[in-house]
Amino acid sequence: MTAFTPRLAALALLTLAFGAQADEVQVAVASNFTAPIQAIAESFEKDTGHKLVAAYGATGQFYTQIKNGAPFEVFLAADDTTPAKLEQEGDIMPGSRFTYAVGTLALWSAKPGYVDAKGDVLKGNDYQHLSIANPKAAPYGLAATQALDKLGLTEQVKGKIVEGQNISQAYQFVSTGNAELGFVALSQIYKDGKVTSGSAWIVPANLYAPIKQDAVLLNKGKDNAAAKALVAYLKGPKAAAIIKSFGYEL
Incomplete structure (x- = not known):
């Protein structure tokens, strides 16, 4: 049996603290971005400890679901008009909309x-x-x-x-x-x-018209640390490298 040394005790406390800070984010993801977000999720979870839970579908269908109260906290759309509409209708955190990829x-x-x-x-x-x-x-x-x-x-x-x-x-x-x-x-x-x-x-x-894909932090995610962390992560170099590897422009 391994002795419970002061070093192990410190590690245990660190793990507990890390676990307490970790959170889960519910993300609505446009179907075209399935493979990239799966790769990003692995990196995001490793780097932040937060868990990303994704649902995949059509952008227009997600709009309807969000308006009907779906529990999504971050929305990665396949266009820029749908997130802009949600912004105009007050369903996102002000200033959170940005283009994460061009398809x-x-x-x-x-x-x-x-x-x-x-x-x-x-x-x-x-x-x-x-x-x-x-x-x-x-x-x-x-x-x-x-x-x-x-x-x-x-x-x-x-x-x-x-x-x-x-x-x-x-x-x-x-x-x-x-x-x-x-x-x-x-x-x-x-x-x-x-x-x-x-x-x-x-x-x-x-x-065809440019396929600018915008992401937003929805109102349901305003107090979720994991949701905020994901939005920030999508703007960072690791996510950018993954997105480009799948043929998107930034």
Whole structure:
């Protein structure tokens, strides 16, 4: 049996003190940011002792849930308009809104070599289904419709669209083969400078409005140390490195 030395006693007190200070933060996260926030959570919890509990979904759906009293304390949206609306409506802590990432749209297929470097596969029309996220609820879905419109392909693809509730479901339709290709967030298929599976075309930024993704500290998190710590952490160098590794701009 190990003797309970003064050093062990000090360590025990330190652990108890650290545990007492640790808190939990409930975070609503846009689906496109699933992989990055999971990586950030691991680093955040290690560095601060706080625990991050995330829910994933479409930005528009989260807006409705927040307005209906959902217990979220921090909101990481896939756009900047929804957080701005919550700010105008008094649902966030004043001055807490900031852009944590700028997203990139990609056309992707789970099949290697299926999507060419210029995205001409879209014009070729040799496919049955094209997956996109719901443009009314998911900013990446809206960006997809904007790109199709600028390419003059809206009418051509109308009968081929398979719509997911959010960008995760749009990705799932393609990954499972229910759609030959689809518009997804680059972060879902990209890590450390390369596409991780299948084939993809990174859609030029001039084909859709910038996907500025804003984060806010919601009123429910105003007294939560973990919520405040997460907002600060997202602005720091460790989070920035992770975010960039998934293909986002800062």
